[in-house]
Amino acid sequence: MPPDEKINPRMRSSKMKKSHLFLSRPISVLVLLAFLITLPCLESMSDDGIASGMHALNAPDSLEKIDVAVFYYVPRDREPLDDWRERIDDLMVRTQKFHRREFTGQSDFQYTIHPAPFIASAASSGFPQEDANQFYWHIINEVRQSGEAQSQAGAFPIILVFSDHNFSPGYDDWTRECDGKGCLFPAPHSDCAGYVRSNGEDRPGSRCGGARSVFWPEEHIGLGLVTADGWRVPLKGSDCVVYHEGIGHSIGLPHPEPINNSVMGLAQYEDGLHKAWVDEDQKLELGWKKEPIDHTDLFSNFIVEHEPHRPIANQPVLISAAYPDRFKDGVATAEYQTGLRLPFQKLEPIAFSKKGGQCRVVWKLPPLDQGECIAYRVRLQCPDGGSESTWHYLKVR
Numbered sequence: 001m002p003p004d005e006k007i008n009p010r011m012r013s014s015k016m017k018k019s020h021l022f023l024s025r026p027i028s029v030l031v032l033l034a035f036l037i038t039l040p041c042l043e044s045m046s047d048d049g050i051a052s053g054m055h056a057l058n059a060p061d062s063l064e065k066i067d068v069a070v071f072y073y074v075p076r077d078r079e080p081l082d083d084w085r086e087r088i089d090d091l092m093v094r095t096q097k098f099h100r101r102e103f104t105g106q107s108d109f110q111y112t113i114h115p116a117p118f119i120a121s122a123a124s125s126g127f128p129q130e131d132a133n134q135f136y137w138h139i140i141n142e143v144r145q146s147g148e149a150q151s152q153a154g155a156f157p158i159i160l161v162f163s164d165h166n167f168s169p170g171y172d173d174w175t176r177e178c179d180g181k182g183c184l185f186p187a188p189h190s191d192c193a194g195y196v197r198s199n200g201e202d203r204p205g206s207r208c209g210g211a212r213s214v215f216w217p218e219e220h221i222g223l224g225l226v227t228a229d230g231w232r233v234p235l236k237g238s239d240c241v242v243y244h245e246g247i248g249h250s251i252g253l254p255h256p257e258p259i260n261n262s263v264m265g266l267a268q269y270e271d272g273l274h275k276a277w278v279d280e281d282q283k284l285e286l287g288w289k290k291e292p293i294d295h296t297d298l299f300s301n302f303i304v305e306h307e308p309h310r311p312i313a314n315q316p317v318l319i320s321a322a323y324p325d326r327f328k329d330g331v332a333t334a335e336y337q338t339g340l341r342l343p344f345q346k347l348e349p350i351a352f353s354k355k356g357g358q359c360r361v362v363w364k365l366p367p368l369d370q371g372e373c374i375a376y377r378v379r380l381q382c383p384d385g386g387s388e389s390t391w392h393y394l395k396v397r
């Protein structure tokens with residue numbers, strides 16, 4: 001049984017069907033609370049010190065500007081992904097759009113992706129294997145102590161690490177073969193199931209992944225870790241994981257009580273980040289001044305799906321993209337890959353329609369074999385320079 005499993009029984013009982021998937025999340029709150037509880041005399045907790053605009057939770061650190069230093073962290077015996085930067089940048093762009101939408105520009109963030117992979121001092125077998133918190137600190141401390149993370153003066157700094165490694169050695173995030181069956185590794189690496197929705201779609205996260213995050217008031221910094229299970233394979237909901245750990249917990253936001261489907265709750269198991277939200281009471285606690293949220297942008301209205309959700313071998317699978325017809329002059333493209341390190345192959349659209357104010361483009365995937373896994377991405381490039389991009393994944397089970 002993972003050490004975090006007993007820390008939040010209410011969360012488990014309120015959503016039992018998903019509880020086993022949430023185990024990477026409660027521990028991040030445990031770590032956060034550990035700091036808050038052991039530092040009771042913080043001046044930063046006084047109302048007097050709190051900034052008038054947006055600020056970190058119960059702390060004086062202004063969030064009007066956030067500067068995120070992003071790293072791709074690779075064990076030294078592992079070959080970096082060729083397209084790591086593109087995958088991470090896509091997730092960071094979506095995270096940035098979501099943050100701007102949800103906080104209506106009252107808090108903004110910039111991010112800088114470290115130009116080269118951060119090669120770890122340890123090989124993949126050399127990481128802490130008994131405790132996921134130690135695993136987290138091993139990675140975070142190494143990146144932080146390298147001095148490579150620089151932040152803009154006056155901005156709240158966050159270090160966000162996308163790890164190429166998981167806490168569990170038994171979790172393969174491309175084939176997701178552990179789903180629903182458990183894994184043949186001893187505790188705490190047993191039962192590393194990924195999550196498959198009742199409709200057959202995969203969602204990110206594993207209780208053995210190790211993703212977590214800390215807002216550290218004394219150090220005035222947020223420290224986020226997204227492990228490989230949360231981002232390398234582009235599942236619907238991966239962007240929710242990146243926001244949840246990379247920004248949400250890093251600025252002090254806890255899980256909502258009671259738990260819900262907001263981005264600080266279970267959003268990653270529901271849909272992509274464009275469909276998620278930050279609870280209004282959480283935003284107000286950060287000093288956000290209430291104003292209407294604009295859901296008319298392309299980010300909020302670019303809907304990519306595949307049908308059927310649960311394909312069987314040799315069954316045709318259709319990918320579709322729908323978006324408002326004011327973007328009709330945009331060029332939509334789709335491509336897919338059959339392995340994490342295999343090249344993407346372009347698909348030709350088989351249908352385009354305009355109806356009810358919506359454009360819809362359809363592509364057809366080639367027949368898939370039993371057990372085959374595919375990641376696909378759909379992009380819309382608009383003449384005005386705007387663009388949208390969504391990556392998904394499916395497996396024939």
Ligand SMILES: [Zn+2]
Binds near residue numbers: 025026
């Ligand atoms: Zn969490």
